[in-house]
Amino acid sequence: MKLKSKTNSIFIDCQWHHTDGQETETVYNPATLEAITEVAYGGKAEAQAAIQAASQAFKTWRDMTGRERSRILYKAHELMLEDADRLGEILTTEQGKPLKEAVGEVKGAANFLLWYAEEASRTYGEWIPSSNKSKRLLVIPQPVGVVGAITPWNFPSSMITRKIAPALAAGCTVVLKPAPETPLSAIEIVKILEKAGMPDGVVNLVTGDAEAIGNTMLESKDVRLMTFTGSTAVGKYLMRESANHVKKLSLELGGHAPIVVFDDAAIDKAVSLALASKFRNNGQTCICANRIYVHESVKDMFNDRLTKKVAELKVGDGTEEGIDLGPLINEQASLKVQKHLDDAVSKGAKVVSGGDKWNGGLDGYFYQPTVLANVTDNMLVMNEETFGPLMPVQAFSDEDAVIDKANDTDYGLAAYIFTETTSRAVRVSEKLEYGIVGVNDVFPAVAEAPFGGIKQSGVGKEGGHHGMDEFLEMKYVTMGID
Numbered sequence: 161m162k163l164k165s166k167t168n169s170i171f172i173d174c175q176w177h178h179t180d181g182q183e184t185e186t187v188y189n190p191a192t193l194e195a196i197t198e199v200a201y202g203g204k205a206e207a208q209a210a211i212q213a214a215s216q217a218f219k220t221w222r223d224m225t226g227r228e229r230s231r232i233l234y235k236a237h238e239l240m241l242e243d244a245d246r247l248g249e250i251l252t253t254e255q256g257k258p259l260k261e262a263v264g265e266v267k268g269a270a271n272f273l274l275w276y277a278e279e280a281s282r283t284y285g286e287w288i289p290s291s292n293k294s295k296r297l298l299v300i301p302q303p304v305g306v307v308g309a310i311t312p313w314n315f316p317s318s319m320i321t322r323k324i325a326p327a328l329a330a331g332c333t334v335v336l337k338p339a340p341e342t343p344l345s346a347i348e349i350v351k352i353l354e355k356a357g358m359p360d361g362v363v364n365l366v367t368g369d370a371e372a373i374g375n376t377m378l379e380s381k382d383v384r385l386m387t388f389t390g391s392t393a394v395g396k397y398l399m400r401e402s403a404n405h406v407k408k409l410s411l412e413l414g415g416h417a418p419i420v421v422f423d424d425a426a427i428d429k430a431v432s433l434a435l436a437s438k439f440r441n442n443g444q445t446c447i448c449a450n451r452i453y454v455h456e457s458v459k460d461m462f463n464d465r466l467t468k469k470v471a472e473l474k475v476g477d478g479t480e481e482g483i484d485l486g487p488l489i490n491e492q493a494s495l496k497v498q499k500h501l502d503d504a505v506s507k508g509a510k511v512v513s514g515g516d517k518w519n520g521g522l523d524g525y526f527y528q529p530t531v532l533a534n535v536t537d538n539m540l541v542m543n544e545e546t547f548g549p550l551m552p553v554q555a556f557s558d559e560d561a562v563i564d565k566a567n568d569t570d571y572g573l574a575a576y577i578f579t580e581t582t583s584r585a586v587r588v589s590e591k592l593e594y595g596i597v598g599v600n601d602v603f604p605a606v607a608e609a610p611f612g613g614i615k616q617s618g619v620g621k622e623g624g625h626h627g628m629d630e631f632l633e634m635k636y637v638t639m640g641i642d
């Protein structure tokens with residue numbers, strides 16, 4: 161893929177700002193470590209201008225009908241789907257995931273535009289029967305205001321539409337700061353919205369200094385809500401700093417997802433879905449399986465089939481046909497995988513497959529899909545997010561004990577269970593302290609359902625009609641009548 165040496169990446173009040181003469185930063189292809197392009201390195205001034213444009217645009221965007229707003233979102237959905245292959249290629253080039261996953265992500269991202277185009281006309285209020293005959297009580301949903309959206313590199317496309325589609329549908333305006341590793345998918349989404357007829361200032365994009373842009377959003381009284389997906393450390397920082405202006409917050413943070421395979425599970429299904437959950441995006445998703453608990457009576461069967469399937473996985477440049485695992489995003493990510501692996505081995509874990517970097521002649525940070533046995537609870541991999549292709553498998557024998565183990569973490573994003581018994585599925589789902597539970601399913605992120613964590617995995621929901629509520633205030637109007 162050939163791109164220009166410089167790409168305009170700051171979009172304020174419907175104007176693309178030229179990078180000429182501006183400070184820039186390089187975007188790399190993580191498979192080859194080649195420079196793809198340079199984007200602008202904006203900061204406080206650009207963030208302030210973007211917030212001002214969004215504040216101005218809010219005055220008119222909020223007064224449009226839901227139907228008027230939805231027309232633009234429908235159009236954007238159409239444009240995105242038409243262009244999914246090209247957008248997928250851009251995504252793989254800057255992020256590394258296999259092309260089929262990238263195109264799948266783009267289509268999933270487009271689904272959020274469609275879903276919230278539909279929701280835009282359905283922000284119902286309430287008429288509350290008053291206990292006083294001479295009063296009438298109404299609840300009117302109204303948009304929160306300007307939204308500051310900060311997004312990560314692991315899903316450069318869908319994390320953006322999952323935030324901005326409901327914001328726009330609700331009548332909010334947006335300042336978006338994408339991850340420095342993956343600004344190109346963000347630029348493409350903004351271009352699509354521009355083409356779909358988004359009025360000036362409604363969506364603004366600022367790439368650059370994360371801290372300066374984030375702090376400018378935090379310091380602005382006009383930014384009424386911060387929506388963030390990323391690390392728990394940055395999420396906690398935003399939460400603390402939001403207190404100064406009592407901003408609303410929506411946070412999607414880390415996770416440490418357990419998969420529990422019970423003795424009544426359909427083993428082939430459990431093996432292929434555990435594998436899909438662990439190695440999707442090379443283990444770099446916040447809902448990826450982090451630890452696998454398998455009932456001791458099916459452990460050998462599970463491990464044998466798993467080992468065979470893992471051996472079939474192909475590592476390489478995500479743009480090539482048949483690749484299952486692309487590169488990790490950067491060197492730090494690779495060092496973390498190594499640290500977790502070394503820690504586990506030093507504490508007695510056995511490497512069943514993989515166990516080393518992958519060297520296929522590419523410069524990127526690749527790692528072999530790795531399965532560990534003999535794992536114990538004191539290992540880093542069982543407690544911290546690895547964000548890489550490391551899969552620890554542990555046996556269990558008792559249902560209550562494994563639920564306790566699954567819950568024994570500060571995180572609470574996603575957990576998965578495999579069982580063919582309905583009553584167990586219900587019983588265990590209810591006891592798992594997680595925002596999301598997958599029963600014989602590891603792909604919970606869809607436009608129509610509420611995705612979000614509890615405990616230190618975040619606050620708020622994205623997706624579904626619940627996702628729209630984040631961007632609405634419920635105004636209570638009480639009327640005295642004669």
Ligand code: ADP
Pocket residue numbers: 310311312313337338339340370371373374375389390391392394395397
């Ligand atoms: P990761 O380690 O996965 O990159 P981060 O939380 O660092 O996770 O990044 C997620 C997003 O948050 C990115 O867009 C990043 O630029 C942004 N970010 C990082 N630090 C800050 C900060 N101090 N204030 C605001 N945004 C930040």
